[in-house]
Amino acid sequence: MTExxxxxxxxxxxxxxxxxxELLPPNRTINSDVYIEQLTKLNNTVEEKQPELTNRKGVVFHHDNARPHTSLVTRQKLMQLGWDVLPHPPYSPDLAxxxxxxxxxxxxxxxxxxxxNDDDVKSYLIQFFANKxxxxxxxxxxxxxxxxxxVIDQNGQYITE
Incomplete structure (x- = not known):
């Protein structure tokens, strides 16, 4: 049996x-440094694929309140990128x-x-996304x-549908 x-x-x-x-390499977790690296790659991709957004500062960004997302260095990076960040109330994963x-x-x-292996996973994901x-x-x-x-109507409670 394989692990x-x-x-x-x-x-x-x-x-x-x-x-x-992107798939994170094994044993790597997301911290602020990794997230900032990802945001940089994301910004480069946006500039390449959708330059109309970066030219008019049209990126509206939404992420949850995980620590790497709310750290000072991440907030500074997002400000540097000029992206508008949608607020995400604490403990509201249903909003993502x-x-x-x-x-x-x-x-x-x-x-x-x-x-x-990870290449098979990546190939599957590329195919999955392409089929949507x-x-x-x-x-x-x-x-x-x-x-x-x-979520507002349920006073911030989780949505259970």
Whole structure:
């Protein structure tokens, strides 16, 4: 029996699709330094793929309140990039489109799958993302106001649907 290991996926997406993703090397966790490296790579990808956003300072960024996301150096990096950051109330994971939308779909597609190595995982992810059309990603982003309203209506409680 082979030992199962987990792979950490970091992914950024918008209403058009996946902007950038990476798999963290084994035994590496996300801290502020790693997150800033990722934000730099993300910004380079945005400049390359969607220059219209960086030219008019149109990046509106949403992430949760994990420590690496809220650290001083991360906030400074985001300010340096000139991105508008949407506020994320504490203890509200339901508000992240990746949690309520993208990862749910990905998890369903991964059920029962095993991979031999990280390259196989990456290939699978590339294929998974490529098979989602723009309407899929658009729907995930457009659901955001509705999800936020549900959280407000439930006084910040988790959404259990």
């Amino acid at each position: 199962q290991k987990k792979v950490l996926l970091s992914v950024w997406w918008d209403y058009k699709g996946i902007v950038y993703f 489109p990746s949690d309520y939308f993208l990862f749910r779909s990905l998890q369903n597609s991964l059920n029962g799958k095993n991979f031999n 059309n723009q309407k899929f990603f658009e729907r995930g982003i457009m659901m955001l106001p509705e999800i936020w309203q549900k």
